[in-house]
Amino acid sequence: MAAPDPSTAGARRPDGDADVIAVGAGPAGSTAAAYLARAGLDVLLLEKSRFPRAKVCGDGFTPRGMKQLIDLGIDCSENNGWVRNRGLRVRGGGVSLELDWPTLASFPDYGAVRPRKDFDELLVRHAEKSGARLQEDTTVTEALTDERTGRVVGVCGYVGKGRDRRPVSFRAPVTLACDGVSGRLALSLGMAKRDDRPMGVAVRRYYTSPRTNDDYLESHLELWDRRDPANPKLLPGYGWIFGMGDGTSNVGLGVLSTDRASGTTDYRALLKAWLDGTPQEWGYRDENAVGAVGGAGLPMGFNRTPHYRPGMLLVGDAGGMVNPFNGEGIAYAMESASIAARCAVQGLARSGASAEAAFAAYPARMSQALGGYYRIGNTFSKLIGNPAIMRVATRHGLPRRTLMAFLLKLLANLYDPKEGNASDRVITAMTRLAPDL
Numbered sequence: 323m324a325a326p327d328p329s330t331a332g333a334r335r336p337d338g339d340a341d342v343i344a345v346g347a348g349p350a351g352s353t354a355a356a357y358l359a360r361a362g363l364d365v366l367l368l369e370k371s372r373f374p375r376a377k378v379c380g381d382g383f384t385p386r387g388m389k390q391l392i393d394l395g396i397d398c399s400e401n402n403g404w405v406r407n408r409g410l411r412v413r414g415g416g417v418s419l420e421l422d423w424p425t426l427a428s429f430p431d432y433g434a435v436r437p438r439k440d441f442d443e444l445l446v447r448h449a450e451k452s453g454a455r456l457q458e459d460t461t462v463t464e465a466l467t468d469e470r471t472g473r474v475v476g477v478c479g480y481v482g483k484g485r486d487r488r489p490v491s492f493r494a495p496v497t498l499a500c501d502g503v504s505g506r507l508a509l510s511l512g513m514a515k516r517d518d519r520p521m522g523v524a525v526r527r528y529y530t531s532p533r534t535n536d537d538y539l540e541s542h543l544e545l546w547d548r549r550d551p552a553n554p555k556l557l558p559g560y561g562w563i564f565g566m567g568d569g570t571s572n573v574g575l576g577v578l579s580t581d582r583a584s585g586t587t588d589y590r591a592l593l594k595a596w597l598d599g600t601p602q603e604w605g606y607r608d609e610n611a612v613g614a615v616g617g618a619g620l621p622m623g624f625n626r627t628p629h630y631r632p633g634m635l636l637v638g639d640a641g642g643m644v645n646p647f648n649g650e651g652i653a654y655a656m657e658s659a660s661i662a663a664r665c666a667v668q669g670l671a672r673s674g675a676s677a678e679a680a681f682a683a684y685p686a687r688m689s690q691a692l693g694g695y696y697r698i699g700n701t702f703s704k705l706i707g708n709p710a711i712m713r714v715a716t717r718h719g720l721p722r723r724t725l726m727a728f729l730l731k732l733l734a735n736l737y738d739p740k741e742g743n744a745s746d747r748v749i750t751a752m753t754r755l756a757p758d759l
């Protein structure tokens with residue numbers, strides 16, 4: 323579909339400030355805004371910060387993320403600033419294995435890295451070019467609800483900072499909560515995250531390093547907590563080293579925070595302890611650090627539900643969309659955004675019960691897309707929370723290339739449900755057998 327002229331896109335509604343309000347201009351909000359504006363709707367994209375802005379992330383894209391970008395019409399060539407990679411290098415159990423991204427009908431055979439400061443701006447400008455109206459420096463504090471029906475009819479918050487701060491409110495028939503892991507909009511309606519679903523914590527730092535050019539994303543599956551040298555503990559998570567191609571590496575670790583100690587764990591100290599054990603020549607030492615250590619939560623496996631309540635859809639991290647197998651979130655933020663946009667487009671073209679049926683279909687659509695897979699992922703995250711299982715898996719699993727190639731497909735959610743080979747068929751069968759979430 324051709325992008326409409328932004329100056330004329332979407333006739334303003336008489337009964338509101340926009341057709342759709344999207345709160346948060348990360349990958350979820352910008353993707354949804356672009357799709358909605360292209361469908362001719364008037365989209366108001368509210369963002370608390372101002373672009374370009376940093377976002378703590380590993381900056382890594384698997385082919386699943388690249389597919390979303392291609393679908394959206396983003397130029398993913400290296401000329402456009404993408405540093406592509408061809409697979410995943412897995413280290414652990416004394417073994418290092420390079421696994422190329424699989425050749426599939428559904429996904430490209432390359433991933434990439436790109437700093438989020440740059441990527442998030444690229445995406446939000448794409449949404450603007452598609453016709454969305456971006457309003458920066460606007461912090462949303464809560465959902466506005468209809469007193470009589472409880473339906474979400476808009477949002478309120480404030481624009482600006484300090485003395486210049488002034489209250490604002492906006493109304494629209496449908497609101498997308500794309501405000502990330504904080505989930506402020508959902509929380510304003512009492513929608514807390516679920517304790518029975520996994521949550522992770524990840525920290526990262528940039529270092530100047532001779533390893534900056536790398537054709538593979540690298541993951542370290544054996545992450546030891548050696549802060550008590552007499553009692554080292556194998557952690558449920560992994561470390562990553564992503565060469566950024568600009569003289570630096572993005573180095574970090576993500577750990578499941580299911581165990582009770584997570585509230586007291588010093589993740590920065592853990593990162594340092596891990597990196598101090600890597601070869602000196604890689605350069606991951608304080609003197610080569612660029613900027614501070616940053617960290618945030620990883621809301622996984624649909625850990626905030628329901629994904630719809632009348633008038634509002636939870637998209638991306640706000641709905642706990644991060645893959646519980648590998649902590650990847652950008653692809654899923656974009657995927658849920660495109661599904662949410664389709665439901666909103668349908669709903670806004672109808673009225674009454676038919677409109678509501680289209681909006682309310684969103685959780686079922688998400689469940690069809692990812693529910694079976696995430697159910698297995700949630701079980702997987704419970705298993706790797708057990709150090710004994712982790713130890714056996716790294717020691718005996720890693721040296722087996724065929725098994726690892728299968729696991730790459732499973733962990734990165736890269737398989738062909740229809741056209742694939744034997745391992746694709748096994749994964750498809752597993753996700754179908756697992757009841758949807």
Ligand SMILES: Cc1cc2nc3c(=O)[nH]c(=O)nc-3n(C[C@H](O)[C@H](O)[C@H](O)COP(=O)(O)OP(=O)(O)OC[C@H]3O[C@@H](n4cnc5c(N)ncnc54)[C@H](O)[C@@H]3O)c2cc1C
Nearest residue numbers: 346348349350370379380381382462502524638639651652
């Ligand atoms: C250390 C770390 C490393 C990671 N590495 C990777 C990786 O390598 N690859 C990957 O795919 N995923 C990674 N992730 C996960 C990924 O960052 C997220 O899943 C992804 O950013 C989710 O996108 P989103 O649009 O849902 O939320 P966000 O990217 O968090 O965007 C939310 C937006 O909403 C805005 N906002 C928040 N609150 C408000 C408010 N009240 N009012 C207005 N605006 C608001 C924010 O400023 C932000 O712009 C990592 C996460 C962490 C913490």
